Amino acid sequence: MRVAIVAESFLPVVNGVVNSVLRVLEHLRRHGHEALVIAPAAKDGQEEITHYLGHRITRVPAVDVPGVNSLPIGVPLPRVLTEMRDFQPDVVHLASPFVLGAAGAAAAKTLGLPCVAVYQTDVAGFANNYGAAMLSQAAWRVTRALHNNCTMTLAPSSVTIKELEEHKVRNVFHWGRGVDIVRFNPAKRSEDLRSFWLDAGRSKRAALHSGKAASFGADQVTVVGFVGRLAAEKSVERLAVLDDRDDIQLVIVGDGPEREDLEKIMPTAVFTGGMYGDDLPQAFASLDIFVHAGQFETFCQAIQEAQASGVATIGPRAGGPIDLITPGVNGHLLDVDSFERDLPSAVEDIISRGVKGFGAAAFEGVQSKSWPGLCSQLLDYYDLAIDMHGRKGLLSRKFFRKGPPERFMGVAADVESMMAAATSTGALAVAAGERLRKAQESPAQIAAQQTSQRRAQHSAAEPAQGSVRRPSETDQAAPF
Numbered sequence: 001m002r003v004a005i006v007a008e009s010f011l012p013v014v015n016g017v018v019n020s021v022l023r024v025l026e027h028l029r030r031h032g033h034e035a036l037v038i039a040p041a042a043k044d045g046q047e048e049i050t051h052y053l054g055h056r057i058t059r060v061p062a063v064d065v066p067g068v069n070s071l072p073i074g075v076p077l078p079r080v081l082t083e084m085r086d087f088q089p090d091v092v093h094l095a096s097p098f099v100l101g102a103a104g105a106a107a108a109k110t111l112g113l114p115c116v117a118v119y120q121t122d123v124a125g126f127a128n129n130y131g132a133a134m135l136s137q138a139a140w141r142v143t144r145a146l147h148n149n150c151t152m153t154l155a156p157s158s159v160t161i162k163e164l165e166e167h168k169v170r171n172v173f174h175w176g177r178g179v180d181i182v183r184f185n186p187a188k189r190s191e192d193l194r195s196f197w198l199d200a201g202r203s204k205r206a207a208l209h210s211g212k213a214a215s216f217g218a219d220q221v222t223v224v225g226f227v228g229r230l231a232a233e234k235s236v237e238r239l240a241v242l243d244d245r246d247d248i249q250l251v252i253v254g255d256g257p258e259r260e261d262l263e264k265i266m267p268t269a270v271f272t273g274g275m276y277g278d279d280l281p282q283a284f285a286s287l288d289i290f291v292h293a294g295q296f297e298t299f300c301q302a303i304q305e306a307q308a309s310g311v312a313t314i315g316p317r318a319g320g321p322i323d324l325i326t327p328g329v330n331g332h333l334l335d336v337d338s339f340e341r342d343l344p345s346a347v348e349d350i351i352s353r354g355v356k357g358f359g360a361a362a363f364e365g366v367q368s369k370s371w372p373g374l375c376s377q378l379l380d381y382y383d384l385a386i387d388m389h390g391r392k393g394l395l396s397r398k399f400f401r402k403g404p405p406e407r408f409m410g411v412a413a414d415v416e417s418m419m420a421a422a423t424s425t426g427a428l429a430v431a432a433g434e435r436l437r438k439a440q441e442s443p444a445q446i447a448a449q450q451t452s453q454r455r456a457q458h459s460a461a462e463p464a465q466g467s468v469r470r471p472s473e474t475d476q477a478a479p480f
Contacts, residue, residue, distance in 0.1 A: 091382045116150065144169055
């Protein structure tokens with residue numbers, strides 16, 4: 001089978017979309033299939049690979065959308081059509097399609113190819129988070145038009161399937177995400193790394209409290225952390241409610257535009273920066289509790305990787321985490337509106353009932369979710385898409401010919417309109433984001449001001465030199 005994969009992002013970018021594409025490419029190679037990846041060009045100064053495991057990677061020109069994220073976005077329709085026609089695929093796979101994905105859907109329709117869209121990014125949710133409900137509505141119009149231009153859509157969770165169907169997206173099927181249970185597992189836990197984190201946290205507390213030492217030993221401290229991109233939509237600032245506790249050490253693994261503000265509101269947290277390779281699974285496994293507060297995750301692979309690492313998980317009662325976390329068994333789900341208020345009690349429940357028990361349940365729950373199994377299911381969906389498209393077995397390739405297909409002009413107008421809408425949505429998001437940043441501070445900045453005021457009050461009420469102050473229940477539960 002020949003598969004053309006149109007991806008909104010690819011190496012050297014590393015994110016959930018890219019990781020999924022890499023696992024698919026590896027599976028295709030193992031089973032003798034051939035793939036072409038069409039992806040945006042890398043940023044200036046970044047190295048581009050031309051092949052991955054023998055699969056060719058072709059790049060299209062890209063532009064940055066700085067107000068929304070740091071990923072380059074590829075847009076050119078003619079190049080996508082030409083590459084796809086020359087490759088002659090049996091099926092087209094759109095990885096988290098938006099602007100470049102619209103071009104991929106158009107090319108597939110023009111060439112008469114079955115097209116499988118993999119929904120991985122809640123663009124409408126992100127747009128709403130960046131400052132205006134109208135952006136969310138526009139994003140849903142684009143999403144509906146794009147996905148209904150495909151043979152089928154694969155969604156990672158029951159909540160996402162319901163949401164897509166409510167917005168009139170047709171032919172939606174469930175396809176989850178696998179997890180590398182060899183790479184992510186409890187055996188990667190490092191006591192040396194934990195000791196390093198705890199020592200760093202104690203040093204921060206001593207500096208913050210004029211040299212006073214914490215009253216808890218290493219075996220009495222619970223390591224609670226987050227792993228991922230430090231961006232506004234991840235809502236990492238909600239973990240700040242745990243920062244002022246001596247019996248909890250916050251560890252934030254990752255980097256991004258919110259890091260500076262987050263460091264201000266979590267002065268005793270350990271910020272590691274980005275961790276990659278063997279360091280990443282070691283970081284996951286060395287946590288006791290993993291917290292993901294972002295509410296716009298269609299799946300949330302980070303939760304699944306934490307679970308494979310034998311770590312209890314806490315997430316929002318929204319999106320993908322609903323399918324991954326069983327409250328009271330492998331972690332807890334918290335309502336989005338009261339996440340900060342409820343987080344301390346959720347952490348306390350896991351600690352009191354036994355972190356190891358929650359972690360063991362988390363580990364056990366993902367053992368059947370391997371990437372090979374999920375990728376085999378994806379190949380079945382490819383075959384189903386070919387059948388749904390009216391083909392038996394391999395394609396006849398009768399539409400592949402040099403020069404512009406005669407049918408192209410009939411499709412192009414609709415597609416160009418859809419791409420223009422997608423691009424306009426991105427531009428509106430940038431403008432709205434800029435207006436929002438000028439009109440008000442980010443959640444992390446607001447929290448930083450509140451934290452500063454709160455710490456000033458604490459300083460005034462600090463116990464005498466030599467005594468140790470343990471936070472009260474009110475302190476532990478109150479959001480900053």
